[in-house]
């Protein structure tokens with residue numbers, strides 16, 4: 001596996017400042033496209049998307065149903081390959097190498113959480129959380145303190161011997177966040193993590209994602225169509241018909257939910 005800790009800055013005049021500005025970039029999409037066959041024709045589902053997310057940043061992407069949010073997130077996670085363009089995670093180009101290489105980058109550098117949790121029903125909370133450590137060949141016992149502090153941070157320490165079926169939706173999502181973070185990835189991607197939760201449980205999950213970005217320095221990218229969730233971000237990007245509305249990005253959050261609604265209305269999405 002090639003390892004380059006940082007994306008490389010170009011040499012020449014201005015190289016120092018370019019290197020400075022790239023230093024803490026954890027995720028970078030460069031002109032990413034994804035084509036899919038729709039009624040026999042290749043159509044762009046993701047169109048020319050470029051942006052970067054830095055360590056400790058809590059960024060959100062909003063967009064209506066079918067705008068390409070999940071497709072984009074799968075490309076950013078290396079679960080799918082762009083038709084054109086590049087995805088860099090902690091300096092690793094996900095377009096390079098084979099599936100094994102992408103899986104290796106995913107296991108160590110990317111945490112992913114889903115709308116429907118995807119916990120394994122026959123494993124306890126603790127076994128679910130520590131599974132990614134086993135997958136990369138590490139003994140959970142060696143990481144006892146860190147696992148315990150993660151379970152504590154996510155508020156699920158008391159539940160560690162339960163099976164997923166004995167948890168509420170909010171608890172399941174908090175467990176899946178702990179599982180996503182157990183290998184200490186620099187990047188956490190979340191696809192509509194509150195979509196299957198009550199409004200209160202959803203708010204708690206978004207607050208926890210904020211805490212994770214602040215306390216652990218993890219870059220968090222949250223995809224949502226919920227303006228309330230998006231308002232909690234440091235930054236909101238808007239996706240429409242597969243393209244990022246760069247002119248419409250909101251920065252400097254958390255925001256007033258009304259600001260996000262207003263922006264959506266202005267954009268007609």
Ligand SMILES: Nc1ncnc2c1ncn2[C@@H]1O[C@H](COP(=O)(O)OP(=O)(O)OP(=O)(O)O)[C@@H](O)[C@H]1O
Pocket residue numbers: 036037038045063064065066067068069070071072225
């Ligand atoms: N495997 C596929 N083959 C062809 N088209 C697909 C495929 N998967 C998704 N699409 C299409 O790509 C577009 C974007 O889908 P995507 O699931 O990324 O949207 P989304 O923004 O995540 O929507 P939602 O908010 O409903 O989850 C949609 O028009 C969808 O029908």
Ligand SMILES: [Mg+2]
Pocket residue numbers: 069070071
């Ligand atoms: Mg989706």
